[in-house]
Amino acid sequence: MTDSDVVALAERVRDGELRLYELEDHAEPDVAAAARRHLLAEETDTDLSAVGDYTFDAADAESNIENMVGAAQVPMGVVGPLPVDGGAAEGDHHLPLATSEGALLASVNRGVSTIRNAGGATARVLKSGMTRAPVFRVEDVAEAGEVSAWVREHVDVLADAAESTTSHGELQDVTPYVVGDSVFLRFSYDTKDAMGMNMATIATEAACDVVETETPADLVALSGNLCSDKKPAAINAVEGRGRTVAADVLIPHEQVEDRLDTTSDAIVEANTRKNLVGSAKAGALGFNAHAANVVAAAFLALGQDMAQVVEGSNAITTVDAREDGLYASVTIASLEVGTVGGGTGLPTQSEALDVLGYSGGGDPAGSNADALAEVIAAGALAGELSLLAALSSRHLSSAHADLGR
Structure with a gap:
């Protein structure tokens, strides 16, 4: 690709000879993307050098995007190791998360550490079924x-x-x-x-x-909105969509105090008044603290459909102070995930799935996507525990302040 090729292609669009979406018919995808950037930069007086600095071949993204100009880069981190005893997931997992929200990964990792010291989380896919109505x-x-x-x-x-x-x-x-x-x-x-x-x-x-x-x-x-895709819907909370998945953990009371700087009773009260009573008063479909934070960050990192975070936030968090420890669970009614297709084949997302250990098709078929759902649910549980602890100990704002966020 030369600069003259890019400018010439951009000029054909400016002259009305070609439309933006037709460029790939006349040039390689990387050249077409560069021509669009050239046009956009001139018309908006914007420097698009960062947008144009990507590592994958634009041809590999043709099934994922139209009118490509470059790539949006989001910082990616990792939490773990997160031990998960699942129906499909097993052992320690490093969970990649991509976000621009400072303090999120630090908070989730605190929950992961607490779960790890308690012996790990248990997770199960309870139901699986993608719908169209x-x-x-x-x-x-x-x-x-x-x-x-x-x-x-x-x-x-x-x-x-x-x-x-x-x-x-x-x-x-x-x-x-x-x-x-x-x-x-x-x-x-x-x-x-x-x-x-x-x-x-x-x-x-x-x-x-x-x-x-x-x-x-x-x-x-073909879609009558009773599916229901990418919209808040009670039917998904009741019947499920994608994977219905749950994760739980039992944490000894002394570990709650040592690792989360609060008490089991305080976390129970915060969960009841915030996640249950507050959510009910708000007419919410999700009865949780911030499950969508982990779901969204995992979706970005692992090549999932971002708009389906709507359904992924459809979660209920329960907490109970038992005699032998604090029992906590997260049940996500409609977590729509996959390890093949969509954005999972993009280079950074594919690498992130490799880090997790569940890239491509599983054996038996469906086992990799089940495992992915179980690990994300366990990660959401870690996030719930940490945020509830921060709220019950009144450390939420100070944690953000300490981390400069």
């Missing part, structure tokens, strides 16, 4: 009942159609929901190690063709 139009509620009955009796037929589009996904169930002359069908898939949103969408489209052929229903939209 198209909406159909019918004449009246009588037809709605007819369609719902047909779907319940022919899930196997819909499975044949849906699974013909993928070599990995499996249709688990289809649940009809009726609102007047609208029929929603909530399809749930086992997508193995992929997060699976695209897989579920393509498979559901094939199944919808069968529904339209065999019933009086007419498809209105």
